[in-house]
Amino acid sequence: MTADLPRVTYSNIGADFGPLHDHLDRAIPAFAADWLGRAWTSRFATGPARNVASPIDPALVLGAFPESTPQDVRAAVASAKAGARVWNKSSLDDRLEFAARWRAALAEDKDLLAMAALFEVGKSRLEAMGEADEAVDMLDYYPGELRANQDYRRPMNQMVPGESSLSVQRPYGVFAVIAPFNFPVALSVGMLCGALLTGNAVVYKPSPDCALTGLLLAETLRKAGLPEGVFNLVLGGAAVGEALATDEGIDGVVFTGSHKTGMAIFRHMAGRPWMRPVIAEMGGKNPAYVTRNADIARAAAGVARSAFGLQGQKCSACSVVYVDSAVRDQFVAAFKEFAGKLVVADPRGREVFMGPLYSDATARRFEASVAQARAEGKVLFGGDRIEELAGNYYRPALVEMDGPSNLTRDELFMPFVVLRPVDGLEAALAEGNAVSYGLSAGIYTNDEEELRQFLEGAEAGVLYANRASGATTGAWPGGQPFCGWKGTGVGGKGGLGTWYLPQFMHEQSHTIMAI
Template identity: 65%
Template sequence: MSLPRVTYSNIGVDFSPVHDHLDRLIPDFERDVLGKEWKTAFATNQPQRFASPIDPTLALGLFPSTSASDIDAAVQAAKNGAAIWNNSTVAERLDFAARWYKVLEEDKYQLGLAALYEVGKSRLEAIGEAEEAVDMLEFYPEELRKNNGYVRPMNELIEKETATSVLRPYGVFAVIAPFNFPVALSIGMIVGALLGGNSVVYKPSPECQLTGLLIAEGLRKAGLPDGVFNIVLGDGEVGRQLAQHKGVDGVAFTGSHKTGMSIFRNMANGPWMKPVIAEMGGKNPAYVTKNADIARAAQGVVRSAFGLQGQKCSACSVVYVDEDVKDEFIQEFKKFAETIAVGDPRKRETFMGPLYNSGTVERFKSAIEEVSQKGTIHYGGTPLGDDFPANYFVGALAEMPGPSRLTKDEFFMPFVVLRSVKDLKEGLAEGNDVSYGLAAGVYSRDQSEVQFFLDNAQAGVLYANRASGATTGAWPGAQPFCGWKGTGVSGKGGLGTWFIPQFMREQSHTIMTV
């Protein structure tokens, strides 16, 4: 069946065939996949019930958790697998990637639905994420292929001497994934480690264990030597024990700044520094100048702020608007925001679903209360109503009179702060004055302003004049996703050229012919 391909930016496409297909799949998924009791080798503790954020009465399934001895066993299995996979050829890794690509292409709608139920994503957000994962299995293997497996001849200084640079695997990588993109971010880190020749111990988010286990099933179907891929289940304590395990040679992590930095510091405390590949959130400002297409700017900010309920590391959560067009921007924002549907993400018309958990609900309420006392709420911020569970809210646009924790801290919710500024320069000065540096966007029809933004924004992912999203929508091979400052640790990001080499270390081979 040929269906339109869903990405994060092709907003003008008619996705009716996709929705028709999902109308047929959703009842079967609820009947055949949800509510099961799962078992896996390295999770032997008693299973627990997990519910969907869509509806607390909807059981995702019963999932066991991993004990300390299970972690030891999983890491030992990975070390056994590494003895084989560390020495695999580039051709063997590429053959595996081609098999996994075919499996993901077949399974993408099931994986997307798992993300819909576990995270509360809208249909198109969920299927778009699965499509992104499929594209990773095209882009990253091609990078490995065209770079000759990262083997490169070097300068020959004397006759009969050859010198070669070779990137080689570290050994065993722990992959610790977040809740908000349980398919794409998990698969991205896993494929980076595996194509780099490492074995993997993977821990999905505790609320996204269904997605994690379905990914593991797909890898089993794709075929890997025993021990090369292993999955553990559980809460943050399981992740901490895994990251600190002496048998782990590197950690790939996506999540909060606090947790990521604790992993980084721990990996620096041993007899040698072990690699950490981390993406740790963002504040992601947008800038609207007096020369902007205001309607386009409002649409881009709404989509980036309210898509996935603002629970993206690249979600726009603060917008700096030229004082001359502030009132017009607020009106256009409200006009467009009122057109998006908030509700049950199983429905085809829904753009924005529930907040993820009670902690997010409390943060949202606290922010609304703070603005009520110190600023102005221009739009939303209210519960959806009695017909919905308590974690459904209308996203909020709030204006604050000056910098505050609301303009500096990451909150991971559908809440965007407006700041009125004299010009782009003033806005950038304030927008750069944060610990994060993931994404930023600008709206202006003045090319000199766009260039000033590109030259001065302190973030790794920059956009200009995007109606599909002010700060969101990165895609494999198109927008490398690199965190600056407190967002990242290496100065290199995912989705781009320099991702796989981070999972490898350089070795030079100098050989004399005798």
């Protein structure tokens, strides 16, 4: 248990984490001894098992995990339909009592969930613990919103004497919950909160190589005591996800992942007899702006932390920084000094900031992008492989490009940030907005007019100013609603904020004449 240890919130970079590191020195090897290498079974995953290796070291086997067959997916959806007949009618008190039990289970198993994320994804210790802490806080925040809004029931205007009208929100039925690899705990819990707390049953699919986290999360829900069939787990890759999202028994999909996959789900739903809700977060480019009026040391630290935390494998990671030409040299010098002190190594170590890239495909994309930058621009820092380490370990890269390119427009999902020298904030905003994504953006300036210009002109849903902890990263439940604009998301309402839960319900009005 870590209740008496420092909590990680992504933003509290000045905290004394020494006691937590002491605890993790014992917890990490204990988790490896107790949980890694097992052969797992699951009710709706009866296909052949597959060994999954950790990105930390290809020789480190996480376990053998079965895959769901098409029949398993259909059976899981049928189970959810049966569970929905009970849970769709649950009262606010029923769901709040469940939320309290689930929070207790998550808090009890917080270490296990964090360690699973560390080994499955290659997260640093603090990133992994922060993710688990975030998941627990979601079970404080979202139930509080449900309670404060009285289950989103509203009395309406009385139109004639003796008549009453009420607006209520009703669950859709069954949601498919499809999670990504990079935040296997927090993003899974967030989407599950949205569906379950509003009265929907779910079929949940974790990322294919994050089955361990998915199975451990399923255990917390078992402890929380949901009625039979309300939560159902399937395991596997793209084929399983497609079978789940396209099953006729699914009433809605909540998804976090690539733009390509998200849009494929939308196209499928558009071809059905009526549209089902699709709540999707689909990536980002996330520019930062450093003006001539910035605190350069703070800007360098914030951009580096945001670009290279979790190996740049965050949808909110900063991957392009627009720097006023007047302070370009100062920024580059400060960035190199700060980034040069970041430790890239096996994330089980307490001093490590950045672990391995998640996959061979990411490593190939990183090497190709570094080669392109060498050919078309300049590599200012890093970009090389650390050969002495097993796994895909690379020094993060800062490159400079003379003009817009695919490197400044496309989501890369790796520790690679492009510097673009610009003459003034207006030109920088124009280029930074000229992308398909609109998740987050950040600025460093001590000028009030520049800050106003940024807040009014940046085309993104999550804006930060002068943050040393992360230029474009660090959202937290109840602190920063995480809402994607443009190609990032379509609902117009983000997770971690007050308007997330109503997306999982549709409105119904009750107009009743007194008898």
